[in-house]
Structure formats: structure tokens, C-alpha cells
Amino acid sequence: MTEDMAIVARGLTRRFGKLVAVDGVDLAIPRARIFGFLGPNGSGKSTTIRMLCGLLEPSAGTVDVLGFRMPHDAEKLRSKLGYMTQRFSLWDDLTVLENLEFMGQVFGLPGRERRRRIGERAEEYALGPLLDQRVGTMSGGQRQRLALAAATLHEPELLLLDEPTSAVDPQSRRDFWESLFGLVNRGITILVSTHYMDEAERCHRLAILAEGRLVAEGVPQDLMRDIPAAVIEVEARDTVAARRALAGDEAIRSVAQLGLRLHVLLDPGVASPEERVRQRLQAASVEARVETVGASLEDVFVAATGFRNGPVH
Amino acid sequence: MLQRIFAVMIKEVRQLARDRVTFGMIIGIPLMEILLFGYAINFDVRGLRAAVVDEAGTSLSRALVGDLQATGVIVLEPPSTSVADLRRRINSGKLSVGIVIPADFERRSLGSDRPAVQLIVDGSEPMIDGIARSLASTPLPSRAGLQRPPGRFFEVYTEFNPERRTAVQVVPALIGVILNMTMVIFTAAAIVRERERGNLELLITTPIRSGELMAGKLLPYVFIGLLQATLVLVVGMWIFDVPLNGSLAQFYLAAALFIASTLTLGLLISTIAATQLQAFQMAFMTMLPSILMSGFVFPFDGMPKPAQWFAQLLPLTHFVDMVRGVVLRGAPLVDLKVQVAKLLVFFVVTLLIATRRFHKSLD
Numbered sequence: 035m036t037e038d039m040a041i042v043a044r045g046l047t048r049r050f051g052k053l054v055a056v057d058g059v060d061l062a063i064p065r066a067r068i069f070g071f072l073g074p075n076g077s078g079k080s081t082t083i084r085m086l087c088g089l090l091e092p093s094a095g096t097v098d099v100l101g102f103r104m105p106h107d108a109e110k111l112r113s114k115l116g117y118m119t120q121r122f123s124l125w126d127d128l129t130v131l132e133n134l135e136f137m138g139q140v141f142g143l144p145g146r147e148r149r150r151r152i153g154e155r156a157e158e159y160a161l162g163p164l165l166d167q168r169v170g171t172m173s174g175g176q177r178q179r180l181a182l183a184a185a186t187l188h189e190p191e192l193l194l195l196d197e198p199t200s201a202v203d204p205q206s207r208r209d210f211w212e213s214l215f216g217l218v219n220r221g222i223t224i225l226v227s228t229h230y231m232d233e234a235e236r237c238h239r240l241a242i243l244a245e246g247r248l249v250a251e252g253v254p255q256d257l258m259r260d261i262p263a264a265v266i267e268v269e270a271r272d273t274v275a276a277r278r279a280l281a282g283d284e285a286i287r288s289v290a291q292l293g294l295r296l297h298v299l300l301d302p303g304v305a306s307p308e309e310r311v312r313q314r315l316q317a318a319s320v321e322a323r324v325e326t327v328g329a330s331l332e333d334v335f336v337a338a339t340g341f342r343n344g345p346v347h
Numbered sequence: 348m349l350q351r352i353f354a355v356m357i358k359e360v361r362q363l364a365r366d367r368v369t370f371g372m373i374i375g376i377p378l379m380e381i382l383l384f385g386y387a388i389n390f391d392v393r394g395l396r397a398a399v400v401d402e403a404g405t406s407l408s409r410a411l412v413g414d415l416q417a418t419g420v421i422v423l424e425p426p427s428t429s430v431a432d433l434r435r436r437i438n439s440g441k442l443s444v445g446i447v448i449p450a451d452f453e454r455r456s457l458g459s460d461r462p463a464v465q466l467i468v469d470g471s472e473p474m475i476d477g478i479a480r481s482l483a484s485t486p487l488p489s490r491a492g493l494q495r496p497p498g499r500f501f502e503v504y505t506e507f508n509p510e511r512r513t514a515v516q517v518v519p520a521l522i523g524v525i526l527n528m529t530m531v532i533f534t535a536a537a538i539v540r541e542r543e544r545g546n547l548e549l550l551i552t553t554p555i556r557s558g559e560l561m562a563g564k565l566l567p568y569v570f571i572g573l574l575q576a577t578l579v580l581v582v583g584m585w586i587f588d589v590p591l592n593g594s595l596a597q598f599y600l601a602a603a604l605f606i607a608s609t610l611t612l613g614l615l616i617s618t619i620a621a622t623q624l625q626a627f628q629m630a631f632m633t634m635l636p637s638i639l640m641s642g643f644v645f646p647f648d649g650m651p652k653p654a655q656w657f658a659q660l661l662p663l664t665h666f667v668d669m670v671r672g673v674v675l676r677g678a679p680l681v682d683l684k685v686q687v688a689k690l691l692v693f694f695v696v697t698l699l700i701a702t703r704r705f706h707k708s709l710d
Binding site: 128 | 350351353354355357358361362366544545546548549550552553554555
């Protein structure tokens with residue numbers, strides 16, 4: 035079992051004084067897959083990643099990364115690990131080539147091999163024309179390609195990406211994800227944290243974190259199918275009246291508006307949720323079309339993170 | 348290991364070369380400081396207005412006046428007819444120095460116990476007094492057939508040359524002040540900047556060790572420090588006529604030890620400061636007492652005992668001692684072993700604390 039797993043964590047906990055940033059997280063991350071961490075800011079994504087790469091010591095629990103016990107064996111892991119920090123952390127005042135040269139040297143790549151790989155990465159991530167450009171003058175997308183090139187220069191087995199696309203335009207994000215699948219196909223394991231739903235949906239597996247706890251974990255499609263809530267869509271001309279009509283029902287845990295439609299999440303215990311919503315709307319004489327729909331990942335997220343946007347008032 | 352240290356060094360030098368302002372400061376600070384300090388503390392005032400009362404009127408007395416004027420320290424105004432007139436002119440501020448050559452000058456100069464010449468000095472300006480004293484000690488050539496050593500002609504007798512020594516003493520010590528300022532700030536800022544920008548977070552996850560990172564970051568500054576020391580020494584010798592009486596190798600040895608000490612101090616500051624601004628503030632906090640208490644500005648022996656004890660903690664104190672010894676007194680470092688030992692202790696202790704803290708600050 036652990037043979038096929040890149041990362042195995044049990045009861046992983048990190049406290050900062052009184053604050054529990056990560057609370058008893060269990061993880062089993064398979065090799066050669068993209069594993070996503072989805073969660074709002076402050077949910078413990080970065081702290082978890084930092085514990086995985088040995089930057090932070092766990093307060094409790096154990097974690098094995100590529101078979102190495104962290105943080106004890108952190109030194110041995112380093113040459114097999116690529117890490118992209120949340121903030122761009124290469125050097126603005128060096129050129130693309132100088133940055134790559136430096137990272138290559140730091141990872142102990144001999145001269146010829148280093149130049150060969152820099153050439154490869156430059157081609158792969160379209161950095162060729164930028165090699166002599168100072169990084170400080172480049173766009174978010176270009177910097178991010180450089181960061182990925184630098185993080186993969188030493189051909190790591192595991193790539194940890196901490197919100198890699200937060201400063202990047204949509205097209206660059208798409209390209210970036212294509213690159214990630216390219217890496218996975220070469221057998222690299224990728225752990226990526228994000229707060230974009232569309233990115234989370236692209237992962238092979240997904241863990242949803244909220245307030246330091248792992249609240250859901252699985253294949254995104256399974257998570258959507260098995261959502262612990264009923265998802266009802268309400269289409270109404272007067273959305274304000276519809277919202278008002280739905281307020282105050284304890285079974286209705288969340289209402290989110292998408293244009294003229296309302297996305298309503300109800301307790302899974304409710305016998306016929308569609309009927310219940312319809313009755314409330316009729317009682318308030320709001321004209322609306324009511325329909326049971328499949329859950330989106332956002333619904334999963336809202337349900338898993340404890341309906342913090344509702345209950346409706 | 349060497350490859351990684353080398354990689355960090357190259358990176359540092361490249362970044363430094365790109366940072367025009369910092370790069371300019373490496374050259375600019377020493378130049379500015381030496382010119383400011385060199386000239387400001389230069390008591391070598393020239394062109395004091397003086398007048399002569401020559402009651403002797405012999406060829407010898409005229410030759411003496413000619414020699415005094417040739418020093419350039421005084422510029423002769425028309426002579427006075429009497430000592431009373433001379434004093435009046437000094438009182439009214441028209442003259443700074445009066446030279447009285449008595450009628451029996453020839454006889455006095457041949458062997459009297461009484462001084463041959465009297466200098467009357469405007470005592471209201473303390474500096475002029477010192478200059479007049481230096482004038483009196485100016486060795487005059489005996490071309491006029493003087494048979495006594497010229498120093499004894501004057502009532503004001505001193506073998507001390509305050510004007511020269513002050514300027515000369517400032518410049519070697521200034522090397523220490525400049526190194527103290529630039530080394531501490533540059534290293535502290537260079538390391539704190541990487542933490543501020545998140546570079547360190549990335550570096551920690553690479554195979555580089557904290558010792559390699561430290562060495563790679565500090566080594567370029569050793570060379571920069573030696574470059575600055577050379578610059579100040581050369582400018583000092585060239586513009587301010589500072590002699591190099593000791594050995595150049597020993598000068599560099601002393602400088603290298605001091606640079607190492609200031610670098611570890613910078614490293615220590617970098618482990619405490621969270622931002623570059625804090626690093627600057629802390630660096631300046633160590634600067635002021637260093638400048639004031641190291642013996643650079645005020646005589647060390649003139650300070651109260653507790654201040655002297657405190658000054659022992661400052662690396663500059665020991666370096667000022669060493670560099671004046673080597674450059675001016677021509678002393679070999681062996682004779683300065685106490686200072687060398689104290690500086691070594693500072694270096695080792697600071698390095699140990701800084702390395703421990705540096706390692707921790709990465710966690």
C-alpha cells in the first residue's frame with residue numbers, strides 16, 4: 035500500500051501557540067497523480083505543504099514523503115523534491131538563464147547536464163526568447179513558467195505547488211495545467227493547493243480543508259456525486275423575493291445566486307427537498323421553476339466546509 | 348559543496364553589480380568619508396596673517412622671517428614698528444600671529460639661555476594657538492648660518508606636530524569606520540532581503556546547507572571590504588600624505604580579521620531583524636558607539652573607565668588600535684597581539700551565535 039503512495043500522513047497536526055493551523059490530518063497521496071488541496075485562506079493548506087517538505091516540524095502526527103520520515107530525513111528528500119512557493123521566490127534581479135543556472139548548481143547538476151536541461155526546460159515552457167531577460171520585468175505567467183522550470187530542473191519525483199496560479203491570467207492557468215499533466219505522465223507526483231474550483235476539478239484526487247481539518251477527500255466526480263446535501267436549482271424572475279421565501283427554513287443550509295438562478299443546498303435528511311422548496315415559494319407566492327440538479331464542486335465545497343455561507347437569514 | 352558555495356557567490360556578485368545604488372556605495376562611501384573626514388579634521392590651516400617687529404634688522408633675522416614665510420603657515424602683513432603696535436593689531440583682529448625679533452637676536456642666537464624669538468598668538472581661537480606652536484616647531488633650514496638648532500629660537504617649544512598627527516591619525520582609523528559601516532549594513536541587508544522576498548523559503552527546500560549559503564553570501568563581501576580598505580589607504584596616502592610605516596601584508600591581515608568580525612556582526616543582525624529597515628536601524632545602532640567610543644574621534648584614554656570597558660565590546664576599538672599601530676607606528680602584529688586576540692574572540696563568539704541563530708531562522 036505505502037509503496038504506491040508518495041505521501042502518507044497520520045494525525046498530522048501543527049500548532050502555532052494556541053492556534054491549531056492543521057488538526058489531525060490523515061493523507062494518502064498516490065504516486066503519479068495530481069492531488070489537490072482545496073480550501074479557503076487560512077485553512078491550513080500552506081502549513082500542511084510546509085510540513086510535507088520539511089520547512090515546518092509537525093506538532094503531532096507522522097508524515098512520510100517518498101518513504102522518508104519528515105522532518106528527520108528532510109535532507110535526503112531534498113534532491114527528489116520540487117517546491118513552488120506561494121510567492122514567486124526566484125531572483126528578480128537575475129535573468130531567466132542566471133536563475134536556472136543557479137538552481138541547477140544548487141542541486142548539484144554538472145555543467146553539461148545543467149545546460150542540456152536548461153535548454154529542455156526553456157523549450158518546454160517557452161522561455162527560450164526570455165533567457166537573457168531580467169525576471170523583474172516579466173509577466174505573472176512568464177514568471178510562473180520559470181518557477182515551474184526551476185522546480186523541475188533536477189527532475190524531482192514529487193512536486194509541491196502552493197497556490198501556483200494565484201497571480202496568473204486564465205490562459206496562462208490553462209497552459210500551466212497542461213504542463214502539470216505532462217509532468218504526471220512522466221511519473222511525477224504533484225500536490226497542488228488552490229482556491230479555484232475549476233482547478234480543483236482537474237485533480238485526480240482532492241482534499242478539502244477547512245480550519246485545519248480535512249473535511250472531504252476523494253475523486254472530484256465522486257465527491258460531487260456523493261455530496262451530503264440535496265442540490266436544488268430555483269429559477270425565478272424575482273430572485274430577491276425567492277431568497278426571502280427560502281429564508282428561515284432550518285433544512286435549507288445555503289443559497290447562492292447565479293444570475294437569475296438560485297443554488298439551494300438542503301440537509302440530506304430532508305425527505306423530498308424539491309417539494310419542500312416549491313412549497314415555500316408557493317406560500318410566498320413567488321413564481322419559480324424548481325429542479326433537482328447535480329452538485330458542482332462548489333456545492334461540495336460549501337457542504338464540506340460546514341455551510342458557512344448559510345444558513346440563510 | 349564548493350559548487351553550491353560558488354553558485355551563491357556568483358549570484359551575490361551578479362545581484363550586487365545590478366544594484367547600481369549599492370554598487371555605487373561600495374566605492375562612494377569610502378571616497379566621501381575619507382574626503383569629508385580628511386578635510387574636516389585637518390588642522391593644517393594655512394595663510395594666517397602675521398606681522399614682524401624686527402628690532403635686530405640683520406641679515407640673519409631677515410633670513411629667519413623668510414624661512415617662516417616659506418612654510419606657508421603665515422602670510423606676512425606689513426611689519427610693525429613696535430611690540431605695542433603689534434599687540435594692538437592682534438587685539439583688533441587684524442593679525443593672528445606676531446613675531447618679535449629682539450635687538451640682541453644675533454647674540455641670543457649664538458648661545459644665550461633666553462629664546463631668540465617671541466611669537467605672540469591670538470589666544471581667543473584655540474586652534475590658532477596650536478598652529479602657532481606647530482609653526483614654532485617647524486624645522487627651519489640653517490642656511491642663514493644659524494649655529495643653534497632652530498627649535499630653540501622660539502619661546503614656544505614643542506617637538507609635537509599636532510596638525511600633522513591629527514590628520515594622519517584619522518585616515519587609518521577611518522578605514523575601520525568605513526568597513527564597520529558598509530560591511531555590517533550590506534551583509535545584514537543582503538540576507539534579510541532574501542528572507543523578505545521569500546527567496547530563503549525556496550532555498551531551504553534545496554540541498555544547499557546553511558553553512559554553504561552563509562559562506563557563499565559572505566565571501567564576496569570579504570573581497571569588497573579589502574577593496575574598500577585599499578581605496579581608503581591609497582587615497583589617504585595620496586591626498587593626505589598618510590605614511591605606511593608598517594608592512595602592507597600585515598595591514599591586510601588586520602583588515603581581513605576586522606572584515607570577518609564585521610561580517611559576522613552583520614550576519615547576527617540579519618538573524619534578528621525581520622525587515623531590511625530593522626536591519627539598517629540595528630546596524631546604525633552599532634555604528635554610533637563605534638565611531639564615538641573606539642578612539643576614532645575622542646582619545647580612548649580620555650574616556651571614563653566604564654566607557655572603556657564597554658568599548659572593548661566593539662570590534663572597531665581593537666581595529667583602530669591595530670591599524671594605527673601597523674600603518675603609523677610601523678608595529679608588527681606580533682606586538683599588537685592583545686588587540687588581535689580580542690578581535691579574534693569577538694569574531695569567534697559572534698560567529699558561533701550568528702551561525703546558530705542563522706540555522707534556526709531558516710526553520
